[in-house]
Amino acid sequence: MRRLRPAPNLAIATLWADLLGQAGIAATVQRAFASSIAGQVPPDQALPEVWIQHEEQFDRAGVMLDELTHCPPRLWVCPGCGERIDGPFEQCWNCGAAMPPDPPSRL
CATH class of the missing domain: 3.30.70 (Alpha-Beta Plaits)
Structure with a gap:
């Protein structure tokens, strides 16, 4: 061990x-x-x-x-409503739209 x-x-x-x-x-x-x-x-x-x-x-x-x-930070803008999403979320909390493929890590 x-x-x-x-x-x-x-x-x-x-x-x-x-x-x-x-x-x-x-x-x-x-x-x-x-x-x-x-x-x-x-x-x-x-x-x-x-x-x-x-x-x-x-x-x-x-x-x-x-x-x-040491996960890289993720920050993306929802393509459905424009909400800024920060963290490990792959779906918008506001409108339910999915995270776009390969979102930028920083806005």
Whole structure:
């Protein structure tokens, strides 16, 4: 087993481990409940961590988490109503129109 990285909280650590598992990478969450000792140890030592079971999957797992945590920002204008849409949304909240193919990342 090898430690991939700490997560900011247990929910994120669990999400990361689940996403890696869906991609065929055996991952576990360690220190899931270590936050209870924060104050007795430095806070960064009590964060939950994602660990990879097999060494040969370590690099692939790191690339996947980097892509997940550093998504490019998206900002697009709805072709139906002109609403500016920011974030991961692929449909306009105002009129329901779909995001155009290859919208610019910045307006």
